Amino acid sequence: MMQGKDQYGELEKLYGVKGKYSAKQLCQHWQKTVMQYTKLRITHLSDKLPALSGCAKDIGRITGDKFLAGLWRASFAEGLLWVVNVPVDQPRASVWRAPSWSWASIDSTMGIDYIYAMRTRHRQHFQDKIQEVECVPDGVDETGAVKSAHVWVRASLCPVHLRRVCRRCTTSRSRIPYIIENNQWMLTRSPKITPCPVTPGNDIRALVLKGAEPSFFPDYKYDDRVDFEFLDRNDGFACRHARVFLLHLYDNQSFATDVITDYFLVLKKVVQGGGETSFERVALITLAFKDWAARDDWFQNEYDLAVEQETALKIK
Known part of the structure; x- marks a missing residue:
């Protein structure tokens, strides 16, 4: 069901941080929040990252993790496992606002989902191959809008x-x-x-x-x-x-x-x-x-x- 902006406060309460969650739980809460948030009707698409800045600051303060255009450094590989819900009916954004690997770069009428099951045995092949992630904020807020970003990896294609x-x-x-x-x-x-x-x-x-x-x-x-x-x-x-x-x-x-x-x-x-x-x-x-x-x-x-x-x- 499509949700309205007035319900976002309830999402913050549901997945908000109060110092009682592990880093893994906070990662999962963040992803759940993103999945719900991307289904909202956002008036200004440029606000995709700034609108979640407060939540990102809370998580970063508790975990000490680095925020990277909607993903987190410690769980970067997991953060890439998003997909756009059908119908995929929006083109690539005409104005750059986030790197292609970020969900924030995508416009979608039905939002995004993370597609791996939470309760799994898993092996990350990509996380250890990341050499550098550079994310330049568009201003003083490191959890807000992004000016440029890229990731360097050493891997095989x-x-x-x-x-x-x-x-x-x-x-x-x-x-x-x-x-x-x-x-x-x-x-x-x-x-x-x-x-x-x-x-x-x-x-x-x-x-x-x-x-x-x-x-x-x-x-x-x-x-x-x-x-x-x-x-x-x-x-x-x-x-x-x-x-x-x-x-x-x-x-x-x-x-x-x-x-x-x-x-x-x-x-x-x-x-x-x-x-x-x-x-x-x-x-x-x-x-x-x-x-x-x-x-x-x-x-x-x-x-x-x-x-x-x-x-x-x-x-x-």
Whole structure:
């Protein structure tokens, strides 16, 4: 249910800090507050971070943690596990107000959710790879509006291709016309449909998702004209492909099931005018495996063979 601004005070009471919570509980309270807050009708979108400044100051005072454009340094990897609730009907914000890895950079009519279960066994693959996070406030308030921000990580990327699915290849089950090119998608098409082949001449290799169930969560409504550099094709087929990269973040297993879920950021490469290369977040993708054996087999025989050499990456 969409909530009004008058209910935000109740959220602060429910998830407010009174010195009796652990750092982990405060992290969870913050994420719950963000999930509720992003569902509110905000008059000025530039107020997304300033409106939560008081709550952020309370948490920072108790934990000593550093606030980074809506995320926290000690739980930065967990803080990246947000998705935009459907319908994803808002484009990338025309005026920059937060880095692409922050939920505050996104406009959404239905808000965002954090998608990992709280009660899980988990392993963070990304947290220890963070080398530096720089967040420059737009003023004296370090928990308010942001002037610039980026994170430096040392990690490996897996080059893949984003498919813009044409109308002929779309199924009624899919509400999002984009997928990471994979063999399983081909197998789910109706026998009456012959899917468009990959764009020829570009060495596009579909991920072989044996034993994995993918879910793709775009961060915003893509504009095909400006958000991606789609490969040219002149073979009469309508599906389009653009190169993107997967960055492995996290895996977890719910206490209630054997299913293992791995989380990846989907990044696009951005080349600045001076030739500087950086990356921007455009989506999050999850892969669900039935057990650890299936998960480890896929990583050893598919993902680990496809990743590039570890290097320093700047994500803005």
